[in-house]
Amino acid sequence: MLDYALLSALAAVIRTGSFERAAQQLHVTPSAVSQRVKLLEERLGTILVVRGSPCAGTPAGQRLCQHVEQVALLESELREELPGIRHAGPPVTVRIAVNADSLATWFVAAMAETRDCLFDLVIDDQEHSADWLRRGEVLAAVTSGAKPVQGCDSTPLGALRYVATASPEFVRRHFPGGVHAGSLAHAPCLTFDSKDRLQTLWTRQVFGAEIAPATHWLPSSQAFIDAALVGLGWGMNPEMLVADHLRTGRLVALVPDQPLDVPLFWQRSRIASSRLGDITRAVLRTAGAMLE
Numbered sequence: 325m326l327d328y329a330l331l332s333a334l335a336a337v338i339r340t341g342s343f344e345r346a347a348q349q350l351h352v353t354p355s356a357v358s359q360r361v362k363l364l365e366e367r368l369g370t371i372l373v374v375r376g377s378p379c380a381g382t383p384a385g386q387r388l389c390q391h392v393e394q395v396a397l398l399e400s401e402l403r404e405e406l407p408g409i410r411h412a413g414p415p416v417t418v419r420i421a422v423n424a425d426s427l428a429t430w431f432v433a434a435m436a437e438t439r440d441c442l443f444d445l446v447i448d449d450q451e452h453s454a455d456w457l458r459r460g461e462v463l464a465a466v467t468s469g470a471k472p473v474q475g476c477d478s479t480p481l482g483a484l485r486y487v488a489t490a491s492p493e494f495v496r497r498h499f500p501g502g503v504h505a506g507s508l509a510h511a512p513c514l515t516f517d518s519k520d521r522l523q524t525l526w527t528r529q530v531f532g533a534e535i536a537p538a539t540h541w542l543p544s545s546q547a548f549i550d551a552a553l554v555g556l557g558w559g560m561n562p563e564m565l566v567a568d569h570l571r572t573g574r575l576v577a578l579v580p581d582q583p584l585d586v587p588l589f590w591q592r593s594r595i596a597s598s599r600l601g602d603i604t605r606a607v608l609r610t611a612g613a614m615l616e
Contacts, residue, residue, distance in 0.1 A: 327367075328392070333360035334372055335392040338385055339444060341378025346373070373609045390460050393417060397463070400441075401513055416599055418443040421453040421465035424516065425484060426588065428545035429564045431466065431612040437606035449519035457591055463600060464592035466607075476591045479608060481535055483585035484616030488526055488578040490558035495576055497555075504579045505531045514551050514559030515539040522560040526584045549575075560584060564614070585616055587608060 336346035337357060347354040365372050381389055394414075400416045424447050435443055448454055450468040456471040459463050472478040477542050495503075498511035505527070513523050527535040540557050542548055548559050549566060552575055561575075563583060569575040590607050592600055600608035 326391075327364070328395070330360045330364040330367075331356045331388055331392045332387060333382075334364055335389040337361060337373055337379050338381035338389045341380075341539075343379065349567055386461060390419075393419060394440050394595055397595060397599055408485070415442050417442040417444050418603060419446065419462045420465070420603075421446040421448055421456040421462045421467075421468060422424065423450040423453060423562075424543075424545050425449065425486075425562045425565075426450070426466050429562050430610055433614070434603075434607045434610035437610070438603050441603070449517070450586065451521065452519055454591060457593070463595065464590065464603065467589050467591055468586060470589050473591055476593055478591045480587050480613065481590050481603075481608070481611035483586040483587045485563040485571070486522055486526070486560040486584040486586065487563050487566060488523075488558060488582070488584075489552050489561050489570070490578060491553055491555040491577040492573065492576055494552075494555040494558065495578070497556075505533050505535060505548075508535050509537055512538045512540060512557040514542055514548050514557045516548070517541065517543050522584065522586070523584075526560055529584060530579055530582050560586070570605070588615065 327474070333346060333350060333356075336349050337343055338348050341347060343354045343357050343361075347357045350357065352593055361373055368384070370384050371382055372388065374380045374382060396416045397418070418441050420443060422445055422476065427445065427447065438441055446453075448456065450466065453465040454467040454469045454473050456462040458465075466481070470478055470480065494511075499507050499602055501507065508527060517525065523535075524534050527533060540551060545562070545565065548561055549569070551557060552559055552561065552566075553569065558578055566575055570577065588611070590611070592604055
């Protein structure tokens with residue numbers, strides 16, 4: 325039989341990254357949290373937390389943390405069906421994988437519609453966010469993959485539209501003869517991280533070729549816009565984030581009328597939880613109103 329007082333301490337340490345913050349969350353002392361985690365490790369005969377700054381869960385610790393969160397969701401559903409069940413702890417926490425550009429454009433609005441739970445967001449590229457579902461580390465994900473992960477349902481959300489943008493001065497300097505495959509190969513671009521393929525997808529769509537220019541690495545949606553504005557490079561920016569800059573001329577589209585539409589899907593675990601259902605409905609409403 326699992327001891328949920330011990331499991332709650334473990335989950336708090338893994339999610340907050342420290343014994344001190346876990347103690348604050350549980351309203352006990354750090355020593356009490358440490359003792360609970362140590363006792364659980366002794367009972368299971370394996371290390372569950374890698375101590376450090378921050379602390380991190382081992383694969384076994386992560387799996388137990390996921391179990392605690394899933395049980396919390398199920399208990400939340402029971403409380404709605406059986407109001408006599410009391411709950412003195414914090415609101416249920418739902419862990420979701422989402423790409424940075426969705427978070428910067430529309431996903432926060434969906435979160436705001438679900439106010440009686442806490443969110444633990446994992447940021448990853450839309451082409452890789454489903455991997456978190458496959459590993460069981462999140463309960464839902466915004467992903468570019470339509471095929472459902474095993475044990476999950478998938479619903480189309482619409483497309484997040486990107487525009488290849490740069491400052492007018494950058495265009496004058498690097499594309500005096502126009503934007504084409506040759507000039508793009510010598511103009512520095514902006515790349516979010518090693519998983520970011522948007523520039524490649526766009527050049528393939530527009531020019532029929534994959535182009536690999538020199539690049540600045542900027543893992544921030546806002547930094548992408550700032551870097552384009554000051555002329556560091558050209559990059560794929562969500563149209564929603566740069567619409568005002570395009571209207572005022574501070575940014576220009578490299579190839580007008582050639583946006584890149586990235587289809588997005590909402591994949592979520594089939595765990596029976598009205599809480600996850602509420603989040604799903606909010607996500608679908610918001611995406612329907614804001615995506616292409």
